[in-house]
Amino acid sequence: MKKYILALDQGTSSSRAIVFNHSGDICSVAQKEFTQHFPRPGWVEHDAEEIWASQCSVMLEALERLGSNGSDVAAIGITNQRETTIVWDAATGKPICNAIVWQDRRTSTYCDSLRQQGLTEEIRKKTGLIIDAYFSGTKIRWILDNIPGARDRAEKGELRFGTVDSWLTWNLTGGKVHITDVSNASRTMLFNIHTLQWDEELLRLLDIPLSMMPKVCSSSEIYGQTALQGLQEQITIAGIAGDQQAALFGQMCTTPGSVKNTYGTGCFLLMNTGDTPILSKNNLLTTIAWKIGDSVKYALEGSIFVAGSVVQWLRDGLGIIKSSSEVEALASSVADNGGVYFVPSLTGMGAPYWDQYAKGGIHGITRGTTAAHIARAALEGIAFQTMDIVCAMEKDASVPLSELKVDGGASRNNLMMQFQADILGTTVVRPKVVETTAKGASYLAGLATGFWTSLEDIRQQWQADRIFKPEATQEEISRLKAGWQDAIRRTVNSDYE
Numbered sequence: 001m002k003k004y005i006l007a008l009d010q011g012t013s014s015s016r017a018i019v020f021n022h023s024g025d026i027c028s029v030a031q032k033e034f035t036q037h038f039p040r041p042g043w044v045e046h047d048a049e050e051i052w053a054s055q056c057s058v059m060l061e062a063l064e065r066l067g068s069n070g071s072d073v074a075a076i077g078i079t080n081q082r083e084t085t086i087v088w089d090a091a092t093g094k095p096i097c098n099a100i101v102w103q104d105r106r107t108s109t110y111c112d113s114l115r116q117q118g119l120t121e122e123i124r125k126k127t128g129l130i131i132d133a134y135f136s137g138t139k140i141r142w143i144l145d146n147i148p149g150a151r152d153r154a155e156k157g158e159l160r161f162g163t164v165d166s167w168l169t170w171n172l173t174g175g176k177v178h179i180t181d182v183s184n185a186s187r188t189m190l191f192n193i194h195t196l197q198w199d200e201e202l203l204r205l206l207d208i209p210l211s212m213m214p215k216v217c218s219s220s221e222i223y224g225q226t227a228l229q230g231l232q233e234q235i236t237i238a239g240i241a242g243d244q245q246a247a248l249f250g251q252m253c254t255t256p257g258s259v260k261n262t263y264g265t266g267c268f269l270l271m272n273t274g275d276t277p278i279l280s281k282n283n284l285l286t287t288i289a290w291k292i293g294d295s296v297k298y299a300l301e302g303s304i305f306v307a308g309s310v311v312q313w314l315r316d317g318l319g320i321i322k323s324s325s326e327v328e329a330l331a332s333s334v335a336d337n338g339g340v341y342f343v344p345s346l347t348g349m350g351a352p353y354w355d356q357y358a359k360g361g362i363h364g365i366t367r368g369t370t371a372a373h374i375a376r377a378a379l380e381g382i383a384f385q386t387m388d389i390v391c392a393m394e395k396d397a398s399v400p401l402s403e404l405k406v407d408g409g410a411s412r413n414n415l416m417m418q419f420q421a422d423i424l425g426t427t428v429v430r431p432k433v434v435e436t437t438a439k440g441a442s443y444l445a446g447l448a449t450g451f452w453t454s455l456e457d458i459r460q461q462w463q464a465d466r467i468f469k470p471e472a473t474q475e476e477i478s479r480l481k482a483g484w485q486d487a488i489r490r491t492v493n494s495d496y497e
Contacts, residue, residue, distance in 0.1 A: 002074035005446045006062070006235065007438035008055055010080045010164050011243065012101065012265040013312075015054040017062035018438040019073075022451065024461035026433065030061035037098060042105040044347070045098035048086045051164065052171045060230045070233035076172070076226070077239030077445030079246035079437050080164035082187045085139035087150070087212070088167070090160045093175050097147050099164075100139040103266075103305060103347045107138035108356045114138075119205070126192045126199055128277060128286030130354055134303065136163060137189035141206045154209050161212040163187070165240045172237060174227035180214040181240040182296065186288040191216070193277055193288055196296070219245070219290040220444040239445030243437045244268040245289050248299060250440030251405045251431065252462045254455060259393070259401060261386055262437065263410035266350075267307035269389045271300045271397060282392035283352035292447065300396055302351035302389030306360075307382045308410045310344040314378055320371040328413045331376035337480075339364040341487035342377035344385075352392040353492045361491035364483070379413065383420040384484045390424055403427040407436040414466075422472035423480065432465040 004027060009016040013036065019028040032054045037045040063070060083102035088095045100106070114123070114131050123131055133139075140161050144151040153159050162170065163184045169177050185191040185198075190208065192199040198213050217223060219241045225234040241249065244262055248270045251260040256274035261267060270289070277286045277298040289299040311324045321327055343349075345358035362374060390401055403426060411417060411430050421428040433439060446452040472480075 001072065002451060003072045004066070004068065005075055005077060005442040005451055006059065006073050007077045007079065007442040007445075008059060008168060009243070009435070009438040009441065010051060010055050010078070010168060012081045012103075015051065015058050016438065017055070017058040018435060018442075019062050019066055019068075020439065020442045024433070024439065024458070026435065028062045028066040030058035030065065032058050042108075042347070044101040044103040046084065046101055048088070048095040048099045048167055051099065052167065055168060056171070056228070056230070070226075070231045070235045073235050074451040075236045075238040075445035075449040077441030077443070078165050078168055078237065079241055079243050079441035080168065080184070082163060082184060082242040082244065083134055083136050084164050085136045085143070085161070086164065086167045087140065087143050087159055087161050090158055093170065096150055096159065097143060100142065102134055104139065105133050105348055105356055107133040107142050110138050110141070111356065123189065123202070124279065126194070126202065127189050128186065128193050128279065129189050130283065130285065131189070132354060133356055134305075134350070135187060135189040137202070137206050137208070140208050140212070144208065154212055157209070157211040159212055160214070161208075162214055165242070166214045169223060169237060169240070172226050172228065173224045176227065177224040178214045179217050179223055181217050181219045182288045182291045183219055183242045183245040184240065185216045187242060193286065193298070218292060220292045220448040222448055236449060238448035239441050239443070241290055241441060241444055244270055244301065245287070245299070246440030246444070247407055247437045248272060248289055248440065249443060250436030250438070251407060252459050253405065254459070257397065257399055258405070260405040260407065260436070263307050263382065263406065263408040265307065265309045267304035267382060267386060269302040269386060269393065271393050273298045273300055273397065278396055280392070280396045282395050283354055284389070284392050284396060285351065290444065292444070300393055302392060304382070304385045304389070305348055305350045306344040306346045307385075308408070310342070310346065310378045310381065311410070313346060314375060318374075320375065327375050327379065328415050330372050331379050332415050334370065334372040334376055337377045337380055338369055338373040339366070339483070340369055340373045340377040341483050342374065342381040343487050343491040344378060344381045345491060349492050351389055353488070355492045358492050361487065363487040363490055379416040380419055382410070383416055383423050386420060387423050401426050403429055405429050405431065407431060407434045409434070417468045418471065421468040421470050423477060425470050425477070428468040430465045430468070432463045434465075
Protein backbone atom coordinates (compact mmCIF):
# COMPACT_ATOMS: atom_id res chain seq x y z
CA MET A 1 0.00 0.00 0.00
CA LYS A 2 1.30 3.44 -0.95
CA LYS A 3 1.27 5.61 2.15
CA TYR A 4 3.41 8.63 1.25
CA ILE A 5 4.28 11.33 -1.25
CA LEU A 6 7.88 12.58 -1.36
CA ALA A 7 8.41 16.26 -2.18
CA LEU A 8 11.82 17.48 -3.32
CA ASP A 9 12.08 21.21 -2.57
CA GLN A 10 15.24 22.53 -4.20
CA GLY A 11 15.65 26.13 -3.05
CA THR A 12 18.15 28.93 -3.53
CA SER A 13 20.11 28.27 -0.35
CA SER A 14 19.21 24.70 0.60
CA SER A 15 17.81 21.41 -0.65
CA ARG A 16 15.00 19.77 1.30
CA ALA A 17 13.00 16.58 1.13
CA ILE A 18 9.65 16.34 2.89
CA VAL A 19 7.49 13.24 3.13
CA PHE A 20 3.72 13.78 3.42
CA ASN A 21 1.02 11.28 4.27
CA HIS A 22 -2.51 11.13 2.84
CA SER A 23 -3.76 13.69 5.38
CA GLY A 24 -1.12 16.18 4.23
CA ASP A 25 0.86 15.86 7.47
CA ILE A 26 4.65 16.06 7.43
CA CYS A 27 6.10 12.66 8.38
CA SER A 28 9.79 13.22 7.71
CA VAL A 29 12.07 16.13 6.76
CA ALA A 30 15.72 16.45 5.80
CA GLN A 31 17.49 19.64 4.74
CA LYS A 32 20.99 20.63 3.67
CA GLU A 33 22.45 24.01 2.80
CA PHE A 34 24.83 24.31 -0.13
CA THR A 35 27.47 26.83 -1.22
CA GLN A 36 26.64 30.25 -2.64
CA HIS A 37 29.29 31.54 -5.06
CA PHE A 38 29.76 35.27 -5.74
CA PRO A 39 32.66 35.39 -8.23
CA ARG A 40 32.14 39.08 -9.10
CA PRO A 41 29.85 41.89 -7.91
CA GLY A 42 26.35 41.13 -9.22
CA TRP A 43 27.21 37.54 -10.12
CA VAL A 44 25.59 34.64 -8.22
CA GLU A 45 26.39 31.00 -9.00
CA HIS A 46 25.74 27.49 -7.71
CA ASP A 47 27.61 24.25 -8.37
CA ALA A 48 24.93 22.18 -10.14
CA GLU A 49 26.57 18.93 -9.04
CA GLU A 50 26.43 20.11 -5.42
CA ILE A 51 22.73 20.92 -5.91
CA TRP A 52 22.13 17.36 -7.12
CA ALA A 53 24.29 15.77 -4.42
CA SER A 54 22.56 17.73 -1.65
CA GLN A 55 19.07 16.99 -3.02
CA CYS A 56 19.82 13.30 -3.46
CA SER A 57 21.28 12.98 0.05
CA VAL A 58 18.33 14.66 1.79
CA MET A 59 15.90 12.54 -0.22
CA LEU A 60 17.57 9.34 0.98
CA GLU A 61 17.87 10.73 4.52
CA ALA A 62 14.17 11.63 4.73
CA LEU A 63 13.20 8.12 3.59
CA GLU A 64 15.70 6.50 5.95
CA ARG A 65 14.27 8.42 8.91
CA LEU A 66 10.90 6.99 7.97
CA GLY A 67 12.28 3.48 7.57
CA SER A 68 11.20 3.46 3.94
CA ASN A 69 12.94 1.87 0.96
CA GLY A 70 10.64 3.73 -1.45
CA SER A 71 8.13 0.91 -1.96
CA ASP A 72 5.48 2.74 0.11
CA VAL A 73 5.97 6.07 -1.73
CA ALA A 74 3.33 6.72 -4.39
CA ALA A 75 5.24 9.46 -6.20
CA ILE A 76 7.85 12.20 -6.14
CA GLY A 77 6.88 15.83 -6.67
CA ILE A 78 9.57 18.37 -7.54
CA THR A 79 9.57 22.08 -6.82
CA ASN A 80 12.52 24.33 -7.45
CA GLN A 81 14.19 27.71 -7.48
CA ARG A 82 13.14 29.11 -10.84
CA GLU A 83 15.13 30.79 -13.65
CA THR A 84 18.45 29.38 -12.38
CA THR A 85 20.20 28.12 -15.51
CA ILE A 86 22.18 24.92 -15.98
CA VAL A 87 23.82 23.70 -19.20
CA TRP A 88 25.29 20.20 -19.32
CA ASP A 89 26.86 17.68 -21.66
CA ALA A 90 24.16 15.38 -23.07
CA ALA A 91 26.51 12.38 -23.13
CA THR A 92 28.25 12.68 -19.76
CA GLY A 93 25.62 14.61 -17.79
CA LYS A 94 28.37 16.95 -16.53
CA PRO A 95 27.64 20.70 -16.31
CA ILE A 96 29.91 22.78 -18.52
CA CYS A 97 30.06 25.60 -15.92
CA ASN A 98 28.45 26.68 -12.67
CA ALA A 99 24.71 27.28 -12.66
CA ILE A 100 23.81 30.96 -13.09
CA VAL A 101 21.34 31.79 -10.32
CA TRP A 102 18.12 33.76 -10.79
CA GLN A 103 19.57 36.62 -8.72
CA ASP A 104 22.55 37.04 -11.09
CA ARG A 105 22.76 40.37 -12.95
CA ARG A 106 25.58 39.70 -15.46
CA THR A 107 23.28 39.97 -18.50
CA SER A 108 21.83 43.37 -17.54
CA THR A 109 23.66 45.22 -20.33
CA TYR A 110 22.44 42.73 -22.93
CA CYS A 111 18.89 43.18 -21.60
CA ASP A 112 19.33 46.94 -22.09
CA SER A 113 20.25 46.30 -25.74
CA LEU A 114 17.09 44.20 -26.26
CA ARG A 115 14.99 47.06 -24.90
CA GLN A 116 16.81 49.53 -27.13
CA GLN A 117 15.88 47.34 -30.13
CA GLY A 118 12.23 47.94 -29.25
CA LEU A 119 11.54 44.33 -28.27
CA THR A 120 9.87 44.97 -24.90
CA GLU A 121 6.26 44.63 -26.05
CA GLU A 122 6.88 41.68 -28.39
CA ILE A 123 8.55 39.72 -25.60
CA ARG A 124 5.90 40.71 -23.06
CA LYS A 125 3.03 39.67 -25.36
CA LYS A 126 4.56 36.25 -26.06
CA THR A 127 6.03 35.39 -22.67
CA GLY A 128 4.19 37.62 -20.18
CA LEU A 129 7.59 38.76 -18.90
CA ILE A 130 9.55 41.97 -18.67
CA ILE A 131 13.00 41.98 -20.27
CA ASP A 132 15.32 41.41 -17.32
CA ALA A 133 18.48 39.52 -16.36
CA TYR A 134 16.29 37.61 -13.88
CA PHE A 135 15.07 35.16 -16.51
CA SER A 136 16.85 32.14 -18.01
CA GLY A 137 17.05 33.08 -21.70
CA THR A 138 19.83 35.66 -21.51
CA LYS A 139 21.74 33.43 -19.07
CA ILE A 140 21.78 30.58 -21.62
CA ARG A 141 23.06 32.97 -24.28
CA TRP A 142 25.80 34.20 -21.93
CA ILE A 143 26.99 30.62 -21.32
CA LEU A 144 27.07 29.84 -25.05
CA ASP A 145 29.01 33.05 -25.75
CA ASN A 146 31.48 32.85 -22.85
CA ILE A 147 32.28 29.21 -22.08
CA PRO A 148 34.95 28.01 -24.56
CA GLY A 149 33.50 25.71 -27.21
CA ALA A 150 29.95 25.90 -25.81
CA ARG A 151 28.24 27.43 -28.82
CA ASP A 152 29.84 24.99 -31.26
CA ARG A 153 28.85 22.03 -29.06
CA ALA A 154 25.30 23.37 -28.67
CA GLU A 155 24.88 23.71 -32.43
CA LYS A 156 26.03 20.09 -32.83
CA GLY A 157 23.29 19.00 -30.39
CA GLU A 158 25.74 17.98 -27.66
CA LEU A 159 24.44 20.24 -24.86
CA ARG A 160 21.25 20.36 -22.81
CA PHE A 161 19.69 23.29 -20.96
CA GLY A 162 17.47 23.00 -17.95
CA THR A 163 16.15 24.90 -15.00
CA VAL A 164 16.69 23.06 -11.71
CA ASP A 165 13.60 20.84 -12.14
CA SER A 166 15.01 19.55 -15.45
CA TRP A 167 18.41 18.95 -13.88
CA LEU A 168 16.94 16.96 -10.98
CA THR A 169 14.69 14.89 -13.26
CA TRP A 170 17.60 14.14 -15.60
CA ASN A 171 19.68 12.88 -12.67
CA LEU A 172 16.83 11.04 -10.93
CA THR A 173 16.15 9.06 -14.12
CA GLY A 174 19.78 8.38 -14.97
CA GLY A 175 19.74 10.75 -17.94
CA LYS A 176 16.68 9.17 -19.58
CA VAL A 177 14.25 12.09 -19.17
CA HIS A 178 14.87 15.69 -20.30
CA ILE A 179 11.72 17.66 -19.46
CA THR A 180 10.34 20.70 -17.70
CA ASP A 181 6.81 21.75 -16.86
CA VAL A 182 4.84 24.74 -18.16
CA SER A 183 5.33 26.78 -14.97
CA ASN A 184 9.13 26.62 -15.18
CA ALA A 185 9.15 27.03 -18.97
CA SER A 186 7.14 30.24 -18.57
CA ARG A 187 10.08 31.76 -16.62
CA THR A 188 12.70 31.43 -19.36
CA MET A 189 11.70 34.37 -21.62
CA LEU A 190 11.71 31.79 -24.43
CA PHE A 191 8.27 30.17 -23.98
CA ASN A 192 5.05 31.36 -25.58
CA ILE A 193 2.45 31.20 -22.80
CA HIS A 194 -0.41 31.23 -25.33
CA THR A 195 0.73 28.47 -27.70
CA LEU A 196 2.50 26.53 -24.89
CA GLN A 197 5.55 26.03 -27.13
CA TRP A 198 9.16 27.16 -27.18
CA ASP A 199 9.05 30.29 -29.33
CA GLU A 200 11.29 29.82 -32.35
CA GLU A 201 11.58 33.56 -33.02
CA LEU A 202 12.82 34.20 -29.49
CA LEU A 203 15.23 31.27 -29.68
CA ARG A 204 16.63 32.76 -32.91
CA LEU A 205 16.79 36.22 -31.33
CA LEU A 206 18.90 34.92 -28.43
CA ASP A 207 20.77 32.48 -30.72
CA ILE A 208 19.83 29.38 -28.73
CA PRO A 209 19.46 26.00 -30.53
CA LEU A 210 16.10 24.28 -30.01
CA SER A 211 17.96 20.98 -29.51
CA MET A 212 19.11 22.21 -26.07
CA MET A 213 15.59 22.73 -24.76
CA PRO A 214 13.65 20.23 -22.64
CA LYS A 215 10.28 18.80 -23.63
CA VAL A 216 7.52 20.82 -21.92
CA CYS A 217 5.00 18.76 -19.94
CA SER A 218 2.05 19.51 -17.68
CA SER A 219 2.60 20.07 -13.94
CA SER A 220 0.85 16.85 -12.91
CA GLU A 221 1.57 13.71 -14.92
CA ILE A 222 3.84 10.67 -14.82
CA TYR A 223 7.25 11.67 -16.26
CA GLY A 224 9.31 8.59 -15.49
CA GLN A 225 10.85 6.40 -12.78
CA THR A 226 13.86 6.88 -10.54
CA ALA A 227 17.05 5.02 -11.44
CA LEU A 228 19.18 5.44 -8.32
CA GLN A 229 21.49 3.00 -6.54
CA GLY A 230 20.50 4.38 -3.14
CA LEU A 231 16.83 3.42 -3.63
CA GLN A 232 15.88 -0.24 -3.43
CA GLU A 233 12.58 0.50 -5.20
CA GLN A 234 11.86 2.71 -8.20
CA ILE A 235 9.59 5.68 -7.46
CA THR A 236 7.35 7.41 -9.99
CA ILE A 237 8.13 11.09 -10.69
CA ALA A 238 4.76 12.74 -11.25
CA GLY A 239 4.63 16.43 -10.30
CA ILE A 240 6.72 19.50 -11.18
CA ALA A 241 6.13 23.19 -10.53
CA GLY A 242 8.35 26.20 -9.96
CA ASP A 243 8.50 27.06 -6.28
CA GLN A 244 6.12 30.02 -6.37
CA GLN A 245 3.50 28.30 -8.48
CA ALA A 246 3.78 25.25 -6.22
CA ALA A 247 3.17 27.48 -3.19
CA LEU A 248 0.10 29.00 -4.88
CA PHE A 249 -1.23 25.48 -5.38
CA GLY A 250 -0.21 24.37 -1.88
CA GLN A 251 -2.12 27.31 -0.42
CA MET A 252 -5.16 26.12 -2.38
CA CYS A 253 -5.36 29.45 -4.22
CA THR A 254 -7.23 27.63 -6.98
CA THR A 255 -9.95 30.22 -7.66
CA PRO A 256 -9.45 33.45 -9.64
CA GLY A 257 -8.56 36.40 -7.39
CA SER A 258 -6.97 34.34 -4.60
CA VAL A 259 -3.53 35.61 -3.57
CA LYS A 260 -0.51 34.25 -1.69
CA ASN A 261 2.85 35.69 -0.76
CA THR A 262 5.89 33.51 -0.08
CA TYR A 263 8.58 34.99 2.16
CA GLY A 264 11.75 33.13 1.26
CA THR A 265 15.14 34.27 -0.03
CA GLY A 266 13.08 36.56 -2.22
CA CYS A 267 9.41 37.43 -1.91
CA PHE A 268 6.85 36.35 -4.47
CA LEU A 269 3.25 37.48 -4.60
CA LEU A 270 0.96 35.56 -6.97
CA MET A 271 -2.69 36.02 -7.86
CA ASN A 272 -4.61 33.27 -9.62
CA THR A 273 -6.26 34.78 -12.72
CA GLY A 274 -7.91 31.55 -13.91
CA ASP A 275 -8.04 30.51 -17.55
CA THR A 276 -7.03 33.92 -18.87
CA PRO A 277 -3.55 35.48 -18.93
CA ILE A 278 -3.84 39.13 -17.84
CA LEU A 279 -1.06 41.24 -19.37
CA SER A 280 -0.07 43.68 -16.65
CA LYS A 281 -0.18 47.45 -17.15
CA ASN A 282 1.61 47.95 -13.83
CA ASN A 283 4.94 46.19 -14.29
CA LEU A 284 3.91 42.79 -12.98
CA LEU A 285 4.62 39.47 -14.69
CA THR A 286 2.09 37.21 -16.37
CA THR A 287 2.99 33.61 -15.76
CA ILE A 288 1.57 30.11 -16.04
CA ALA A 289 0.43 28.86 -12.64
CA TRP A 290 0.07 25.19 -13.58
CA LYS A 291 -1.36 22.79 -16.09
CA ILE A 292 -3.37 19.76 -14.95
CA GLY A 293 -4.76 17.62 -17.76
CA ASP A 294 -5.81 20.01 -20.52
CA SER A 295 -6.55 22.86 -18.09
CA VAL A 296 -4.02 25.72 -17.93
CA LYS A 297 -4.25 28.29 -15.13
CA TYR A 298 -2.47 31.66 -15.21
CA ALA A 299 -1.28 34.08 -12.56
CA LEU A 300 -0.09 37.64 -12.07
CA GLU A 301 3.20 37.79 -10.18
CA GLY A 302 5.24 40.40 -8.41
CA SER A 303 8.82 39.35 -7.70
CA ILE A 304 10.89 40.85 -4.89
CA PHE A 305 14.52 39.84 -5.26
CA VAL A 306 15.61 40.38 -1.64
CA ALA A 307 13.43 39.36 1.31
CA GLY A 308 14.76 36.73 3.72
CA SER A 309 18.22 37.26 2.27
CA VAL A 310 18.28 40.75 3.82
CA VAL A 311 18.14 39.01 7.21
CA GLN A 312 21.07 36.82 6.10
CA TRP A 313 22.90 40.05 5.25
CA LEU A 314 22.18 41.47 8.73
CA ARG A 315 23.76 38.27 10.07
CA ASP A 316 26.68 37.75 7.66
CA GLY A 317 27.33 41.25 6.34
CA LEU A 318 26.65 43.51 9.32
CA GLY A 319 27.03 40.93 12.08
CA ILE A 320 24.25 42.48 14.20
CA ILE A 321 22.63 39.06 14.76
CA LYS A 322 24.23 35.64 15.13
CA SER A 323 21.37 33.66 13.63
CA SER A 324 18.41 34.63 11.47
CA SER A 325 15.98 33.58 14.21
CA GLU A 326 17.26 36.45 16.42
CA VAL A 327 15.99 39.21 14.13
CA GLU A 328 12.42 39.32 15.48
CA ALA A 329 13.53 39.79 19.09
CA LEU A 330 16.03 42.50 18.10
CA ALA A 331 13.46 44.35 15.96
CA SER A 332 10.83 44.05 18.71
CA SER A 333 13.14 45.69 21.25
CA VAL A 334 12.26 49.13 19.80
CA ALA A 335 8.75 50.55 19.56
CA ASP A 336 9.09 51.64 15.93
CA ASN A 337 11.65 52.12 13.15
CA GLY A 338 12.91 55.44 14.57
CA GLY A 339 12.48 57.05 11.16
CA VAL A 340 14.75 54.50 9.46
CA TYR A 341 13.72 52.95 6.12
CA PHE A 342 15.63 50.11 4.51
CA VAL A 343 15.15 49.57 0.77
CA PRO A 344 16.77 46.12 0.39
CA SER A 345 17.63 46.27 -3.31
CA LEU A 346 20.87 44.35 -2.80
CA THR A 347 20.56 42.56 -6.19
CA GLY A 348 18.58 45.17 -8.10
CA MET A 349 14.90 45.98 -7.67
CA GLY A 350 12.11 43.77 -8.98
CA ALA A 351 8.41 44.52 -9.36
CA PRO A 352 6.95 47.00 -9.79
CA TYR A 353 10.08 49.17 -10.25
CA TRP A 354 12.39 46.90 -12.29
CA ASP A 355 15.60 48.82 -11.74
CA GLN A 356 18.28 46.21 -12.35
CA TYR A 357 21.03 48.62 -11.31
CA ALA A 358 19.50 49.69 -7.98
CA LYS A 359 21.67 49.31 -4.88
CA GLY A 360 20.35 48.95 -1.36
CA GLY A 361 19.71 52.03 0.75
CA ILE A 362 19.19 52.68 4.46
CA HIS A 363 17.65 56.11 4.96
CA GLY A 364 16.92 58.25 7.99
CA ILE A 365 19.93 57.23 10.08
CA THR A 366 20.72 59.59 12.98
CA ARG A 367 22.96 59.44 16.04
CA GLY A 368 20.06 57.78 17.83
CA THR A 369 19.79 54.92 15.33
CA THR A 370 20.58 51.48 16.75
CA ALA A 371 21.03 48.00 15.35
CA ALA A 372 17.45 47.30 16.47
CA HIS A 373 16.10 50.15 14.31
CA ILE A 374 17.97 48.80 11.29
CA ALA A 375 16.67 45.27 11.97
CA ARG A 376 13.13 46.57 12.26
CA ALA A 377 13.50 48.66 9.09
CA ALA A 378 14.78 45.59 7.24
CA LEU A 379 11.67 43.58 8.16
CA GLU A 380 9.40 46.51 7.35
CA GLY A 381 11.17 46.92 4.00
CA ILE A 382 10.02 43.42 3.02
CA ALA A 383 6.43 44.29 3.96
CA PHE A 384 6.57 47.66 2.16
CA GLN A 385 7.75 45.99 -1.06
CA THR A 386 4.83 43.57 -0.76
CA MET A 387 2.48 46.54 -0.35
CA ASP A 388 3.78 48.09 -3.59
CA ILE A 389 3.06 44.87 -5.49
CA VAL A 390 -0.41 44.50 -3.97
CA CYS A 391 -1.25 48.04 -5.16
CA ALA A 392 -0.11 47.17 -8.70
CA MET A 393 -2.02 43.87 -8.63
CA GLU A 394 -5.25 45.51 -7.49
CA LYS A 395 -5.00 47.93 -10.43
CA ASP A 396 -4.41 45.13 -12.95
CA ALA A 397 -7.12 42.80 -11.65
CA SER A 398 -9.56 45.64 -10.82
CA VAL A 399 -10.40 43.96 -7.51
CA PRO A 400 -9.30 44.90 -3.97
CA LEU A 401 -7.39 42.32 -1.96
CA SER A 402 -9.69 40.64 0.57
CA GLU A 403 -7.02 38.56 2.30
CA LEU A 404 -3.39 37.57 1.83
CA LYS A 405 -2.30 33.99 2.44
CA VAL A 406 1.34 33.83 3.53
CA ASP A 407 3.98 31.12 3.71
CA GLY A 408 7.72 30.57 3.64
CA GLY A 409 10.23 30.69 6.47
CA ALA A 410 9.94 34.42 7.24
CA SER A 411 6.15 34.17 7.56
CA ARG A 412 6.81 32.70 11.00
CA ASN A 413 7.93 36.19 12.08
CA ASN A 414 4.88 37.50 13.96
CA LEU A 415 6.17 41.08 14.11
CA MET A 416 6.54 41.26 10.34
CA MET A 417 3.19 39.55 9.65
CA GLN A 418 1.39 42.01 11.94
CA PHE A 419 3.13 44.91 10.21
CA GLN A 420 2.14 43.41 6.85
CA ALA A 421 -1.52 43.36 7.89
CA ASP A 422 -1.24 46.95 9.16
CA ILE A 423 0.43 48.39 6.08
CA LEU A 424 -1.95 46.57 3.69
CA GLY A 425 -5.04 47.27 5.75
CA THR A 426 -6.18 43.70 5.15
CA THR A 427 -6.22 40.29 6.83
CA VAL A 428 -3.06 38.17 6.64
CA VAL A 429 -3.59 34.41 7.05
CA ARG A 430 -0.79 31.99 7.90
CA PRO A 431 -1.47 28.25 7.45
CA LYS A 432 -0.59 25.56 9.97
CA VAL A 433 1.84 24.06 7.45
CA VAL A 434 3.98 26.91 6.09
CA GLU A 435 5.90 24.47 3.86
CA THR A 436 3.33 25.12 1.15
CA THR A 437 5.89 24.98 -1.67
CA ALA A 438 6.70 21.33 -0.96
CA LYS A 439 3.05 20.65 -0.23
CA GLY A 440 2.02 22.02 -3.63
CA ALA A 441 4.52 19.73 -5.36
CA SER A 442 3.25 16.76 -3.37
CA TYR A 443 -0.36 17.55 -4.29
CA LEU A 444 0.48 17.74 -8.00
CA ALA A 445 2.29 14.39 -7.85
CA GLY A 446 -0.48 12.82 -5.76
CA LEU A 447 -3.20 13.91 -8.17
CA ALA A 448 -1.32 12.38 -11.12
CA THR A 449 -1.04 9.01 -9.41
CA GLY A 450 -4.47 8.82 -7.77
CA PHE A 451 -3.04 9.22 -4.26
CA TRP A 452 -5.51 12.10 -3.95
CA THR A 453 -8.62 11.89 -6.11
CA SER A 454 -9.62 15.53 -6.49
CA LEU A 455 -8.93 19.15 -5.60
CA GLU A 456 -11.81 18.98 -3.13
CA ASP A 457 -10.10 16.05 -1.44
CA ILE A 458 -7.03 18.26 -0.94
CA ARG A 459 -8.80 21.53 -0.15
CA GLN A 460 -10.21 20.13 3.07
CA GLN A 461 -6.67 19.69 4.43
CA TRP A 462 -5.86 23.42 4.47
CA GLN A 463 -5.99 24.93 7.97
CA ALA A 464 -5.12 28.39 9.30
CA ASP A 465 -2.56 28.73 12.08
CA ARG A 466 -2.96 32.43 12.83
CA ILE A 467 -4.88 35.35 11.38
CA PHE A 468 -3.37 38.84 11.62
CA LYS A 469 -5.78 41.79 11.41
CA PRO A 470 -4.88 45.47 10.94
CA GLU A 471 -4.33 47.30 14.22
CA ALA A 472 -2.44 50.50 13.35
CA THR A 473 -4.13 53.89 13.05
CA GLN A 474 -4.66 55.50 9.66
CA GLU A 475 -2.46 58.41 10.71
CA GLU A 476 0.39 56.08 11.57
CA ILE A 477 0.05 54.17 8.29
CA SER A 478 0.02 57.38 6.24
CA ARG A 479 3.24 58.52 7.94
CA LEU A 480 4.95 55.17 7.34
CA LYS A 481 3.92 55.04 3.67
CA ALA A 482 5.20 58.58 3.09
CA GLY A 483 8.55 57.63 4.62
CA TRP A 484 8.81 54.55 2.42
CA GLN A 485 7.93 56.43 -0.76
CA ASP A 486 10.61 59.00 0.03
CA ALA A 487 13.17 56.21 0.55
CA ILE A 488 12.17 54.62 -2.77
CA ARG A 489 12.64 57.92 -4.61
CA ARG A 490 16.13 58.22 -3.16
CA THR A 491 17.06 54.65 -4.11
CA VAL A 492 15.37 53.50 -7.29
CA ASN A 493 15.70 54.94 -10.77
CA SER A 494 12.22 54.13 -12.09
CA ASP A 495 9.27 55.74 -13.81
CA TYR A 496 6.84 53.66 -11.78
CA GLU A 497 4.59 55.64 -9.46
